[in-house]
Every structure is written in C-alpha cells, then in structure tokens.
Amino acid sequence: MVSGLRASLRVPRPDFEVGVDLAADPGEVVALVGPNGAGKSTVLRALAGLEPAAGGSIRLDGRELATLPAHRRRVGLVFQDPLLFPHLSAVDNVAHGLRSQGLRRRAARERALALLRRWELGPLADRGGRQLSGGEAQRVALARALAPEPDLLLLDEPLSALDARTRLLTRGELAVRLGEFAGPSVLVTHDPVDAAVLADRVVVLERGRVVQVGTPAEVTRRPATDYVARLVGLNLLRGRAEGTTVRCPSGLVLTVAAPVQGPVHCVFRPSAVSVFASRPEGSPRNVLPGVLRGMAPHGDGVRLDVQLGTGDRVQAEVTPAAVAELRLGAASPLWLAVKASEIQVERAGGPI
C-alpha cells in the first residue's frame, strides 16, 4: 500500500481542462502555486469532493476517494475566509465534525474544548464567529478542520484574507500545526513567502497544467517559466537567529532588522539586492562577496545568479544598463548588498 496522496485528476472548466498529477507523502506539505485562474482551487475542490472530476483517481493511503461523496472522504478543508458557522460558538464549530462522526454532543464539545485549550484558544471557546478577529477566526477554522482527524488537509489561500501583521503571526502558527499534522497537506497560495516558509515541495500550475515541481529552493533557483520566476523569484536562506543576527549552516551571517530567536527563514526579493563591482564602503548593510554564475533577462531587467563565498546562491535583479556598467561576465567577482530592513524573517516550523 502506498501511503500519502497520489492523485491524478481531470476537471473540466469553461475555458480549459485541468489535468494534474499530484503526490504528497505523509507529513509533507505541497504548495500549489500559480496565477489567478490556473485551476489551483479547482484541484483542491476536486480533491475535497466539492467539484465533479471528469476522470482520474485520488488515492489516499491506498483508499480511492474519487468515487466517495465529500462527507466520506475524511479530508479537512480551510478556505480563505474562516467561514465559521455564525450561529455556533467557536467550540461548537470545532465540535461539528466530531458530532458528524457520531460523537454525542457532550463528548464532542469536550474534545473540541480540549483541542482549543491545547492551541491556546481556550478563552475564545464561547465566542461567536462575529466576536473573533480575522486571525482568531482562521485559527478556529483550522482547529475545526483538524478536529475530526482528517487523512488529508487542504488549505485554500488560508492567509490571504488577513492583514500583514496578523498574517505573519497566523503563518507561524500554521507552520507549527502543519508540522504536527501526520497526513499530507496541500496548500494553495499565490504568496511566494507562504510557499517558501510552509511547503516542503512546490507544484506550479499554469492553465491547468503542472509546469514545475521542486523544493522551494529549486524552484526559486531555476524557475521554469517567466511566471514562476516572478512568482517564486525570492531569495530564501535558512538559519538560526539570535537577536538580529542569523547564522546559516553554510557559515553565512546575515543582519536583520527585527530581533528573533531560533530557526528562521530569511526571505528577500532579488530587486532588494544591490550589486557592486567593488566592495561598497561605509554602510551598515549586509555586504556579501560572490561570483556570477548565470544571467537571464527577466521582465524589463536582468536576473543575476550569484554564488556567495559561503556557497549560498542569491538572485539579484538589476537593469540592463547596470549589467553593461558593471562589465559583468562569466565568473565575475562582485559584491552584493542587502539592507537589513529588506530581509523578511519568518519563524521556521516546529516548536520555537
């Protein structure tokens, strides 16, 4: 028996047919990314049984789901909006799935309450959906989805309705919950940071087809299409933070603006990287020596693939004029500078 998710789906849509092969191992988080209308949500809905598929199969731990109605698939689903049942309190929302499994009202409530307490959401238990903030509601929605212990977790843009600050906090919590969840998870997102921080593997979808599969780092380094490059064209470095200093396993040391402790992801845009032919002077920024390994046109600019002295790869985006000015060629030595404030620091999953 193959454990995990092995799906091969064909779902008709008015403009094109979505045809996707998708695999996720137990405990693995697969991010489904792609432009609007690529069919990401369609895939998720088909996996959940909310959208009829024209063909294919969905095998989950050896079980065939494609022929089952949604309520018998044992799949947890979280939408962009929390969609808490407005007539029920938080704890009754979480208890809904347990009651549907045949648990008595009391027992279901007790288990739901225990789960909320474990997640430090106990004080919200008796509040109605309207009395919760966006982030709180989404955390309750996640608890509701996981309470019946589904075999597969599906997340459809779970963070995109939240404001920037709440998003950061909720993303951290989501990372922890995904780390605890034993089954496979599929996360639809159009935020490259979500994909980079939360996912073990990225599947890029365009017009209903898979155009690239790989780890976030692989997809970042070698984007298969222009869209992927724009979407996931982010620099991602993992390390351990002590205050505003992040040490990567390669020996690279970065200075960041916000103090944090523990394992982190450092994310910054290629356009935030400045490139110099000689060491820039007198600035409190991260100055990193490296060697040019590759160069490719990217939109109006040029994207440089730079190997740092420590071996890490960093993407930098410059104008064609700058390429000429810097007289860049193969294996040119150069210096990169990144402002501490441009580096987005995300706590990595797992207990902090």
Next chain:
Amino acid sequence: MRPDRVPAGRGTPLRPPRERAPWPLLAAAGLALLWLTVPLLGLVARAPWARLGEVLGSTPARQALALSAGTAGLATVVVVLLGVPLAWLLARPRSRAAGWLRALVTVPLILPPVVGGVALLSVWGRSGLLGGPLHDLTGWALPFTPWAVVVAQVFVGLPFLVLSVEGSLRALDRRHEEVSATLGATGWQTFTRVTLPLLAPGVLAGAVLAWARALGEFGATITFAGNFPGTTRTVPLQVYLSLEDDPGAALVLSVLLMGVPLVVLLLLRGRWTARW
C-alpha cells in the same frame, strides 16, 4: 506632478450640494403613499371602538376568530414543512429546472383567488380529478370542510414562504455547507445543523407573510370551502357577511385583521435583523 493635475483648493467643500428630488417624482410618490395609507386610516377612524368587546364577544365573531386562528396556524405549519424543502430545491446550485419551477410557484401569487378556488374544486370536488375517486372510495369529500379552508390557505400562502426562503438561500454563502460536508456531515446533517439555522430569519419572515396571507384569504376559501358558520366561515368571510347587516362589526373585525399581522410583523422585524 503631471501638468494636467489641478491642485486642490484649500478650504473648498469636497461634497457637492445634495440635489433636490424632481417634483414630479415627489408628487407621484406622495400620492402612492396616500393611496396606501388613507384607507387604513379610514378603517381605524370609522371603527366603533366602543363596541369592540361586544362585537368580539358575539358568537359569530368568536366562531370565525377561532376557525381563522386554527386554520391559518395549521396552514402555516404545512407551508413551512413543505415550502422550506421546495425553496432548498429551487436554490440548489446548478439546478436546471429551477427557472420553470419558480415560475410555477409564483402562479398562485398572480392568480385571482377565486380562480384558485375553482382550480381546487376541479381537483378535489366530488367529481374532481382526485376528489371523485376519493369520494367513490370513502364517501368523504374535501370541499366545504375546515380542511378545505386549510388547503386553500396553503395554496395561497406557500409562494410567499418559498420565495422568501429561496431569497435567503441565495444570499447564503454555500461554502458553509461545503465546509460542513468536508467535516463529515451528511446532506441531512448539514441541512439541519448548518443550513436551517442560517436560514431561520428567512423562514420566520416567510412564515409570517404566509400566515398573514392565510389569515386574510377570502376568494379561494368561499369558492372551495363555502361559508358555513363554525366550519368554514373565517374572519374575512364574516367581515363580508357583516357588511350587510352590521357594518360596525365588519369594521371592528377588519381592524383586527389588519392590526394583528401588523403587530406581529413589527415585533419580529427588530428581532431577525438584530440577530447575528
């Protein structure tokens, strides 16, 4: 700054003055309002309030009131039990027949009630489509019984509830039901635990409308159920009858027929909008 951009003047009011409504519109709207309210005011003004207790205590009025309360109440229960599922069916996403079904449901709204009564007779009358075999088999016929009153009231009241509930269903975010399904709830569990509670305000509104319509039903009732004191003579029929020999009693009962549903509507209004 782009040259075509005009700098905003300091202290100039940003809100344009509110335009006055054109007088033909105002006049017509005022006339419409009078058209609706003056008759009601006339009713209240002309009613012999001193005879209130005497009229309501009289045997014909008591019989009619009891019959109306009983039949309209029962009709409302039937309307809710049958109408909510019908509305649910009509509002189902991707339902193809919904357009036709909705047109059918609307028919009793535009049908003259007398015609509705005739239609019911043609089905349930002693020689009717279903009433004929029923009478042959059991010797019992539906028309001219209190049950016929209820049947007529359900016939005219059902569309109000169906349309109201269907409207609520369309305003509902159906993803709530999808979430419920992914949590393992069967269609019935989702309907009773999620859909129905979310629909409650719409069901209540529709039930009140249907009940008010049932309470006031006249044409179909007199055609299909007749006008027998104590068995089929409801309050509207009593009003019509009293107009001949005791106009004062007719006015008192009319005020009652107007006032009771109005009070119920006003009481419920705040409640269902304030919820959630």
